[in-house]
Structures are given as structure tokens and as C-alpha cells.
Amino acid sequence: MTMRNADRLASMPLLRPEEETKLRGWFAELQRPVELLVALGPEETPRPGSGDVDFGEEMVRVCEGLAELGGCVTCRVEDEPEGFPRFPAVSVRPEGRDVGVRYDGLPWGYELGSLVGAIVDAGRAEPTLRPESLEALEDLDRDLTLDVFVTPT
């Protein structure tokens, strides 16, 4: 019997038990609620070898899985919401506000750490940058768009 990639993925736990414990600890310390808004829509060509994996479905599984680890983290799924040029994507929203923190594509492998880091930082009441960095940003008189290309490994 052969197993579909999608079924194989769905049966894999999101985190190892020790990772789950660590995340539960971090999420328990969040000082404000964080919403994960998952945006689903038409996707680009799947990566070679991904076969029948439904990236949108997997994104929902990842984000709902994270939301289960802490009372302050919630997950909402929308179909083609405004402001999302690529799908699937997730917007990390402190207190439900769009502050311009987004992850386009599935946070696979090591990149799951980036999404977790974004949640932990979004849940802090105060920014985590150094004072001199905050001062430099305060002087910013124009909008700045940062795109960071990443891969799972």
C-alpha cells in the first residue's frame, strides 16, 4: 500500500514533545493576545517533489496546531483576504491588529522557528530591539518594506 504525501504529512506531529513543552512555556508568558490570520487562495506551482501536498491545508494545520499551544494565540482562516498577494500566507497580529508581519508560504522545517519567534515577539508588550535601534526607527520618515527570502533548510 502506498501513502499519499498529504496523508503522510497529516499524520506527522507538528513538533517533538520537548519542542511542544518549550513552546507552551513561551506562549504562556505572552503579555497580549496574538492572532494568526491564515490567508488561503490560488497557489503558485508546487515545489518539485511536493506531489499532492495541499499547502493551504498544511498551513492551516500548522497555525491551528500552534494556536492549541497557548490560550493567547488564536487562528482564523480567510479565503483571499485583502492585502495578501501570495497564498498561502499567515499574518501575525498582536491584539488582532495588522502591523505588517507576514509569512508567505509554508513555514517548513527551521522556518517554523521564524513563525514561532514572530508570535513570541508579537505577544510582548514592548519591542525587543535595542534602544539605539528603536531610536533609529523613530526617525524614519517614510514607509519601509522588508522582504526576506527564506528556505526551510
Add this chain to the structure above:
Amino acid sequence: MLLAFRCALASQRVSATAIEANEFPQLAQELGVYAVPRIVVDGEPRWDGSVPEAEFLRRILA
């Protein structure tokens, strides 16, 4: 990646998006992504690789 997210969380002027290069190959190709992390500022590829916070700020604000 986290530094970019932190900048967005600290300033209403800044937005930060992580883009999974394998999943969006067309865009990655347009921006010449051969190494990661590749940092693109206001649509312009700027550098590849991680740098310390002070240097990151210096580069994005340059």
C-alpha cells in the same frame, strides 16, 4: 528573519514579510534569489545572509 519582524513590530512605518523562496519560484527568480536569507528593501535586492542588529538597521535605513 526575526530582526525584520522585530522592526515591523517596533515601527508602524515598517512592514516585514518572510517569503518561502521554493514556493514562489517566479518571484524568487525575478529578484535573483540564489542564497538565503536574501533581504529585499522596498523591492530592491540588497544583500544575502544574516547580520547583527546594528548592521541590519544601518543597512535597511541607508
